[in-house]
Amino acid sequence: MKKDIFHYALSAFVVGGMALSFASCSDNDLAANQGGSNDALVRFSVNDVQSEAIARGAAMTRGAITPGLGNNDLAGQKLAAHSNRNLNVCFIETAVEGVNPVKADAHTRAEIETTISGDFSSTGIRGVAATSILTTPEWFKAAKTKSNGELYTPIRWSIFQPWARFYAVYPSKDSYSKLTINDMTSADNAPSVDFTVEPNVRDQKDFMTACTGNVNYAKQFEQPTTSLDFRHALTAIRFAVGQNLSWSKVIDKVEIRNAIMKSKYKLSSEFSGTGAAWDNTGATRGTATLSGLSVSTSQNPNATIMGNTGDNFTFYMIPQELTGNGVVAYVHFTDNTEITATLKGEWKAGTTRTLKLSETNSNWSYVLTPTDPSRAAKYDETTSQPYGITSYRTAPDGTTQAVAWKVVGYDANGDGTFSMAEKPAWLTSLSKTEGDGGTAADQGTATLKKADLIDFFKQRNDGLKHATVLGSSSAPYDLSLHDHNGNTTLRNTANSYLISAPGHYRIPLVYGNAIENGVTNDKSYISHAPTGNSKVLYNFKDHAGHNIDNPWIEKTNGGANASVDGAEVVWADAANLVSSLSIAHDGGDTFLDFEVKESDIQSGNAVVAVKKGSTIVWSWHLWFAPKDALDKIPVTNHQGVVYNFTKETLGWKPTQWTGTTYTSARTVKVKVEQTVANNGTKAYTVINIIQNPGGVKKGATTLYQFGRKDAFPGVASSALATNSHFTENAGDNMSIMNGILNPGKFYTYGSNWSSNYSYYNLWSADNTTTGFNDNFVVKTVYDPCPAGFKMPASNAFTGFTTTGQDGGATNVDGTRDWQTYQSNFGHNFWTNSSKTAAINFPASGYLHYSNGSLNGVGDSGCYWSAVPKYSSDGCYLFFNLSYVKTLNENYRTYGFAARPVSE
Structure with a gap:
C-alpha cells in the first residue's frame, strides 16, 4: 500500500470552510412567527450577574452572585488523600462564590467585560395575556443570538400576542455540540437542556442561562425592556500546589473521576433565576482529564494547575452531590506517583472550588492563588493580557476575609532567586503591584517594551561578502x-x-x-x-x-x-x-x-x-x-545518549529572516506575598509574564x-x-x-x-x-x-x-x-x-x-x-x-x- 507523508502532515493545517443552508417556509409560517412589518424587533439587554455584582463591590456579600447560597455551601474542608508512594498528603478544599471571579478596578466598573463574549441561543413563548403564555407551540426555539442581544434572524413582536417570556442558553447550541435544548411541552414552565461535559478539560465550555420573566409589549412599535441576566449553571473546579510540600515532583495530569458528566438542566422561569435546577436522575458518569502538564511542586508554590503557562484551563463540572457517590480527585506525576482523594459535600452552581495539595499537618486557612495572563504577549505588544491574584483567609465556619498582598521580587534568569533589582528592562512596569485581596481576583497588566526586529538575512549575507578573502588563483x-x-x-x-x-x-x-x-x-x-x-x-x-x-x-x-x-x-x-x-x-x-x-x-x-x-x-x-x-x-535523547548535532541543518538557506534578539519566549517570574503571616510564614506565589519572539523566518x-x-x-x-x-x-x-x-x-x-x-x-x-x-x-x-x-x-x-x-x-x-x-x-x-x-x-x-x-x-x-x-x-x-x-x-x-x- 502506498505510503504518503500527507497522512501525517495535513491534519494540523486544514482550514475550515463555511457553509450556508436554506429552508423554505410558507407565508402562514411567517405570519405565525413575525409581527407586522412595523412592529418592534425582539432584542435583549444582556447582563452578566457575576460581573455586575463584583463591579458593585458585592463580591463579599453571600448570595449576590449565586442566590440561595448558605454558609455550609462555601465551607472549606480537609480531604484525606492516598498515595502509592506513602506521601504525607491531603487536599485542602476551599470554595468561593462565583466562577473564577475577577475584581474590577474602580475606574473600570462602568465598563465591565461580560463573560457572554459569544453567541447564545434564545427561545421565546408568548400569549395574549400574562396568564396565558403558552409553552407550546414555542414562538421560536434556540434562535442564534449575538452577544449584544440581537437575533441573527430578526423576529418582531405582535400586538395581538403582547405577552412573552424568553429564555437564553450560553454558549449557543451551534457552538457546542454537547448541548441540546429540548422541546417544551404543555406541562413545562421552562425549557430543559441536556448538557454533557467534555472529558478533555481543554475542550470544556462554561454554561450559563437566563430568563426575562414575563415581558409586556404594551405599546405598539416601542420595544419593551427585555433583560437577560445570565447566571452560571456549572461549578468551577481548580487544582493547586501547596506551599509547604516537602517533596519535589512534576505533575503531568489531573483528573476528576466517576463524576456526573451528562445530565439535564431545567431553566428558571423567573428573572431572578430561582427554580433553576439540575435533574441528575439517570445521569451519566465519567472522567474529566487535564493532561500534558508540567507543574513542579517545588517551583510553583500556590500555583493553580490550569494547564501549562498561558493556558488557564478550569474544570467546568455539573453540580452534584459528592458524599457517598465515589467521586475521586486524581493527580499523576511524571515519576508515576499517584494521589487520590474521595470528594465529599456538594458542588453548587455558580461557585469555584480549589483543591490544593498539602501536607496533612498544613494550616489551610490562607489562600493565595495566581492567574497568569491568558497568553504570552507578542513581541510588538506593549501591554500584556491581565494577570490576577486571589488572596483571602477562611475561618473554620467558612467565613472569608480578604488578605492584602504585594509584589516582593522578580526572577528574570530562571535561577529561582528573587529580588526587586532583577526586574528586566523589557518589563517596564506592572499596573498592580499590591492589592487588598478577596475572593475575587485583583487584576493588573504588565507594560512591556516593544522588541526591535533585526534583518538576520541581510546580516548573514553581508557577513559572507565581507569575510576575509581566502586563497588566490595561484595558491587556492x-x-x-x-x-x-x-x-x-x-x-x-x-x-x-x-x-x-x-x-x-x-x-x-x-x-x-x-x-x-x-x-x-x-x-x-x-x-x-x-x-x-x-x-x-x-x-x-x-x-x-x-x-x-x-x-x-x-x-x-x-x-x-x-x-x-x-x-x-x-x-x-x-x-x-x-x-x-x-x-x-x-x-x-x-x-x-x-x-x-x-x-x-x-x-x-x-x-x-x-x-x-x-x-x-x-x-x-x-x-x-x-x-x-x-x-x-549537544542533544540528549530519551535513552540518555548525547548526540552533537550541527547548529544548522545541512544546506540551510534562509530566503527571508527577520527576528528579535531573543529566539525563545522571554519570561520573568513575579513573586507575590501575602502581607499577613500564617503561623510565622507568609504565603507566596508566582505569576509569569511572558513575551514571545517575533519576526519571519523562511528558507530551504x-x-x-x-x-x-x-x-x-x-x-x-x-x-x-x-x-x-x-x-x-x-x-x-x-x-x-x-x-x-x-x-x-x-x-x-x-x-x-x-x-x-x-x-x-x-x-x-x-x-x-x-x-x-x-x-x-x-x-x-x-x-x-x-x-x-x-x-x-x-x-x-x-x-x-x-x-x-x-x-x-x-x-x-x-x-x-x-x-x-x-x-x-x-x-x-x-x-x-x-x-x-x-x-x-x-x-x-x-x-x-x-x-x-x-x-x-x-x-x-x-x-x-x-x-x-x-x-x-x-x-x-x-x-x-x-x-x-x-x-x-x-x-x-x-x-x-x-x-x-x-x-
Whole structure:
C-alpha cells in the first residue's frame, strides 16, 4: 500500500470552510412567527450577574452572585488523600462564590467585560395575556443570538400576542455540540437542556442561562425592556500546589473521576433565576482529564494547575452531590506517583472550588492563588493580557476575609532567586503591584517594551561578502586541509564542504570521507560486517560499478579513472555561486579548483561534479553559510545518549529572516506575598509574564534520498540558477552507478530501488540491523555530511517527545503555538530534560517519492537517520505543528533533510 507523508502532515493545517443552508417556509409560517412589518424587533439587554455584582463591590456579600447560597455551601474542608508512594498528603478544599471571579478596578466598573463574549441561543413563548403564555407551540426555539442581544434572524413582536417570556442558553447550541435544548411541552414552565461535559478539560465550555420573566409589549412599535441576566449553571473546579510540600515532583495530569458528566438542566422561569435546577436522575458518569502538564511542586508554590503557562484551563463540572457517590480527585506525576482523594459535600452552581495539595499537618486557612495572563504577549505588544491574584483567609465556619498582598521580587534568569533589582528592562512596569485581596481576583497588566526586529538575512549575507578573502588563483585554499573555523588540519575529505568567505578554493578528487586525518580511511568503503549477508554492500562502488580500492578517484582500480578532464555546476540555488571550475594536478594528486567571488557569494547551495569526457565520475555539495553553521549542539535523547548535532541543518538557506534578539519566549517570574503571616510564614506565589519572539523566518535545506550522497534542492525548480540540471522525476532507474553518474536526477519509486538499492549499510558501513537503536554509525563514502560529521543513529531524535515515542507530548520551546512555529520556520526542540537550551529544526518539507515534487515547506520537517527500517524504508524524524514522530519510517525514495552529528 502506498505510503504518503500527507497522512501525517495535513491534519494540523486544514482550514475550515463555511457553509450556508436554506429552508423554505410558507407565508402562514411567517405570519405565525413575525409581527407586522412595523412592529418592534425582539432584542435583549444582556447582563452578566457575576460581573455586575463584583463591579458593585458585592463580591463579599453571600448570595449576590449565586442566590440561595448558605454558609455550609462555601465551607472549606480537609480531604484525606492516598498515595502509592506513602506521601504525607491531603487536599485542602476551599470554595468561593462565583466562577473564577475577577475584581474590577474602580475606574473600570462602568465598563465591565461580560463573560457572554459569544453567541447564545434564545427561545421565546408568548400569549395574549400574562396568564396565558403558552409553552407550546414555542414562538421560536434556540434562535442564534449575538452577544449584544440581537437575533441573527430578526423576529418582531405582535400586538395581538403582547405577552412573552424568553429564555437564553450560553454558549449557543451551534457552538457546542454537547448541548441540546429540548422541546417544551404543555406541562413545562421552562425549557430543559441536556448538557454533557467534555472529558478533555481543554475542550470544556462554561454554561450559563437566563430568563426575562414575563415581558409586556404594551405599546405598539416601542420595544419593551427585555433583560437577560445570565447566571452560571456549572461549578468551577481548580487544582493547586501547596506551599509547604516537602517533596519535589512534576505533575503531568489531573483528573476528576466517576463524576456526573451528562445530565439535564431545567431553566428558571423567573428573572431572578430561582427554580433553576439540575435533574441528575439517570445521569451519566465519567472522567474529566487535564493532561500534558508540567507543574513542579517545588517551583510553583500556590500555583493553580490550569494547564501549562498561558493556558488557564478550569474544570467546568455539573453540580452534584459528592458524599457517598465515589467521586475521586486524581493527580499523576511524571515519576508515576499517584494521589487520590474521595470528594465529599456538594458542588453548587455558580461557585469555584480549589483543591490544593498539602501536607496533612498544613494550616489551610490562607489562600493565595495566581492567574497568569491568558497568553504570552507578542513581541510588538506593549501591554500584556491581565494577570490576577486571589488572596483571602477562611475561618473554620467558612467565613472569608480578604488578605492584602504585594509584589516582593522578580526572577528574570530562571535561577529561582528573587529580588526587586532583577526586574528586566523589557518589563517596564506592572499596573498592580499590591492589592487588598478577596475572593475575587485583583487584576493588573504588565507594560512591556516593544522588541526591535533585526534583518538576520541581510546580516548573514553581508557577513559572507565581507569575510576575509581566502586563497588566490595561484595558491587556492584547500578546504580539506582546514576545519570549518579555518584552522589548519591534516587532510579530511567529505561529500560536502562549507564555504564562508569569498576566495579561490580547492577540493581533492577523493571519494567522500575516504581520507581522514591525512590517512586512508578504508573502513568508509570496505565493510567489516560479518560476511554472507545479502543486505550488506561489502565493497562500495564507483561510477562504473567497480569496487573502490583507493581514496583518490584517479588512482582507484589501477588508475582506470585517470585523466579526469572536466568539471561543471550540476545545479545551484543562487546565480554565479561558483565560477572558473578547473582540474588541477599537484604532486601526483588531482584537485577541483574554483572561485567564489565577493560580488556573488550569498547563502545558498551548489552541486559540482568532475567528469572524464562527458561522464560524471563524482560530485560534491558546496554549502555557502557562516562558519558557525557547523558548531555543535549537544542533544540528549530519551535513552540518555548525547548526540552533537550541527547548529544548522545541512544546506540551510534562509530566503527571508527577520527576528528579535531573543529566539525563545522571554519570561520573568513575579513573586507575590501575602502581607499577613500564617503561623510565622507568609504565603507566596508566582505569576509569569511572558513575551514571545517575533519576526519571519523562511528558507530551504538540501534534501536527500536515503543512502545517496547527492544533495537535491529544497527550493522550486523555477528558483534554481540558469543552466542548472535538476530532473525532479527521473523515473524508476535507481542503481549505485546511476546515482553517481547522475547527481542531478531524482529517481522515483519502483522495483529498481528494491533490487539495486536495498542495502542496510549505505550510510553506516558495518550496519546489519534495521529499526531504532543507538548503534555506532561508521560513516561511508556515500554519506552526505561535511568532514567530522555523519548521519545520525536512528534513536537520535527520541528526546523530542516526552515519551521518546511517536506522538508523545512534544518537547518544544514555545513552538506548539502556530505563530511561533511559523516565526521559527519549524520547531525549537529542547536539547535535554533541564529545558535550558533548544535546537531549531526547520520545517523544510520534502520531495515526493513518486514524482520528486516539493511539498510541505513551512509545514512539516522530515530528517533521515543512517539506518533503514526495512529493505524499502529508512528511519526518520517527522514533525508538524502539533505532532512529532521520532520513530517514523518511509520509502527510501523520499527526499528528506539531513541533520549531521559529530563523528
